[in-house]
Amino acid sequence: MTATGSVEQATDTQPAAPPRPPAPAVPPRRRRRTGRVAEDRRAAWLFLSPWFAGLALITIGPILGSLYLSFTDYSLLTAPEWTGLDNYRRMLDDPRFWTSLRVTFTYVFVSVPLQLGFALLLAMVLNRGVRGLPIYRSIYYLPSLLGSSVAIAILWRRVFGAEGLVNSVLAIVGIQGPGWVSHPDWALSSLIVLNVWTFGSPMVIFLAGLRQIPTMYYEAAQVDGAGAWQQFRRITLPLLTPIIFFNLVLQLINAFQSFTQAFIVSGGTGGPADSTLFYTLYLYQRGFGSFDMGYASALAWVLLLIVAGLTAVNFLASKYWVFYGDE
Amino acid sequence: MATSELTLPRAAAGRPRRRRKWPIHLGLILFGLVLLYPLLWMLASSFKPTAEIFTQPGLIPSQWRLENYPEGWEALRHPFSRYLMNSAMVVMGAVVGNLVACSLAAYAFARLEFPGKKLWFAVMLGTIMLPIHVIIVPQYILFSQLEWINTFYPLIVPKFLATDAFFIFLMVQFIRALPRELDDAARIDGCGHFGIFLRVILPLSVPALATTAIFTFIWTWNDFFSQLIFLTSPDLYTVPVALRTFVDATSATPWGPLFAMSIVAIGPIFGFFLAGQRYLVQGIATTGIK
Numbered sequence: 001m002t003a004t005g006s007v008e009q010a011t012d013t014q015p016a017a018p019p020r021p022p023a024p025a026v027p028p029r030r031r032r033r034t035g036r037v038a039e040d041r042r043a044a045w046l047f048l049s050p051w052f053a054g055l056a057l058i059t060i061g062p063i064l065g066s067l068y069l070s071f072t073d074y075s076l077l078t079a080p081e082w083t084g085l086d087n088y089r090r091m092l093d094d095p096r097f098w099t100s101l102r103v104t105f106t107y108v109f110v111s112v113p114l115q116l117g118f119a120l121l122l123a124m125v126l127n128r129g130v131r132g133l134p135i136y137r138s139i140y141y142l143p144s145l146l147g148s149s150v151a152i153a154i155l156w157r158r159v160f161g162a163e164g165l166v167n168s169v170l171a172i173v174g175i176q177g178p179g180w181v182s183h184p185d186w187a188l189s190s191l192i193v194l195n196v197w198t199f200g201s202p203m204v205i206f207l208a209g210l211r212q213i214p215t216m217y218y219e220a221a222q223v224d225g226a227g228a229w230q231q232f233r234r235i236t237l238p239l240l241t242p243i244i245f246f247n248l249v250l251q252l253i254n255a256f257q258s259f260t261q262a263f264i265v266s267g268g269t270g271g272p273a274d275s276t277l278f279y280t281l282y283l284y285q286r287g288f289g290s291f292d293m294g295y296a297s298a299l300a301w302v303l304l305l306i307v308a309g310l311t312a313v314n315f316l317a318s319k320y321w322v323f324y325g326d327e
Numbered sequence: 328m329a330t331s332e333l334t335l336p337r338a339a340a341g342r343p344r345r346r347r348k349w350p351i352h353l354g355l356i357l358f359g360l361v362l363l364y365p366l367l368w369m370l371a372s373s374f375k376p377t378a379e380i381f382t383q384p385g386l387i388p389s390q391w392r393l394e395n396y397p398e399g400w401e402a403l404r405h406p407f408s409r410y411l412m413n414s415a416m417v418v419m420g421a422v423v424g425n426l427v428a429c430s431l432a433a434y435a436f437a438r439l440e441f442p443g444k445k446l447w448f449a450v451m452l453g454t455i456m457l458p459i460h461v462i463i464v465p466q467y468i469l470f471s472q473l474e475w476i477n478t479f480y481p482l483i484v485p486k487f488l489a490t491d492a493f494f495i496f497l498m499v500q501f502i503r504a505l506p507r508e509l510d511d512a513a514r515i516d517g518c519g520h521f522g523i524f525l526r527v528i529l530p531l532s533v534p535a536l537a538t539t540a541i542f543t544f545i546w547t548w549n550d551f552f553s554q555l556i557f558l559t560s561p562d563l564y565t566v567p568v569a570l571r572t573f574v575d576a577t578s579a580t581p582w583g584p585l586f587a588m589s590i591v592a593i594g595p596i597f598g599f600f601l602a603g604q605r606y607l608v609q610g611i612a613t614t615g616i617k
Contacts, residue, residue: 048431051451063465168384264571268575
């Protein structure tokens, strides 16, 4: 029984189907059922064929390709030449590699918490039954749609220029601002502000999450005499941890891949003095500026490992702070 | 459903709170103005003489300079309509590609049984997180061997191969929520899988398809990295790449015309935003896309 039973279950397309009475007509039913399974399979391969082709040609092939190229010296003109770990060793002695890592990590670990903090704060305020919520929500969300565009990066370059909008406003209160985008100490901060400016999309996700928290929890807490801070600390925050986690993973991955803003604001150089040399910008310069494709591939693999590693750490750490209702 | 649960007790307890609400509104409005001020400023600057852009942070131009628009339009090698057309072609191709390929794959993952389904599904989810920078170099080599550099193919063909896996996932989630009885009814009426897909699933999946179309439009319209890499001939420049050459073209940037073209560049997105803001916001709330 066990053997046939498990086979039945494995091949049955609808495990929930009511058991049929054993009948002599086993062969035809069998055939129909296996016919259905085969039909399913055939249809599945057909429906998935574009995706499989894309996976092989556009995704997995290139991943393996870049892994291979990362061990070679390749300039597109001559055949790749195997150099083993040379590219990776080169990184260790490449000050711009380390600079780009430092710039990117600073950018990610300053702007993402700020962005999520703003998003949560505004979501909390908007969730307090304010009238006109859809309007506010839409207005705050708009920057997220535009934030990655070249036009906004151009705007930022101007707004944070020496004679730009930010300094004009600062001048009103008597502060002489620096030439933000042209000063090595300040250029990155203008890009951090740009990322924080796009807090709208995590905010909308936070809002959706806040709506899921039953109001009766708060009412019960109020009866018990809990204040606003207590309610936030003991109810909102724990119940929101899955959403916080989701936003965190998403925005970290996004921020690591930022390119356009730094490229436009620095005119493609990562300057001034490499202060906005995002990792992806450096990769672009090596690969598509100097056609140093082997080294660029090695850089790409290090990026992949960093992003994958960080995401894995995130998921592991989530066991300790993310609270799912069913636990 | 959730709203009635939320609003009922609030309305009852709302009265003492309402009096204190206007400071919140004032704060929210001021905050919104600060957020949108750069955008308004760019719009205003697109009507200002370049010299005036530097000198005053105010919004109202002392004289309205409409010539910024025709000047910006003609400032590059081709009139700006050329770049808009190029962008439109890339975007249309990407939208159609994503709609066709992702919905096909989603149907298979949501409705069909096949060996290794769980594994392939996991692979599909994994590719969502893959940075494009990891695959761009070999992709570039592949496309250059196909002599596709300086064509729109590298930007469109991958979409027909469902490489934007995020949308597959989105549609799988959506299709899973549709009742299977509808499939069975169609099957009894003689439909095969393709018939069910075409006549039952697709018509019911319009919200998911619309979300996919809108976000593909916005992402592709904004995309700079791959367009910068695959399109190097000025004839084929899309809007973002053209805007970029505008900045780098001269040392003294004509900011008025540049801002005018920036407004033109974000115009379609802004239009989408105005037309479908509720939809966009819902799309992001349920799926987490930007």
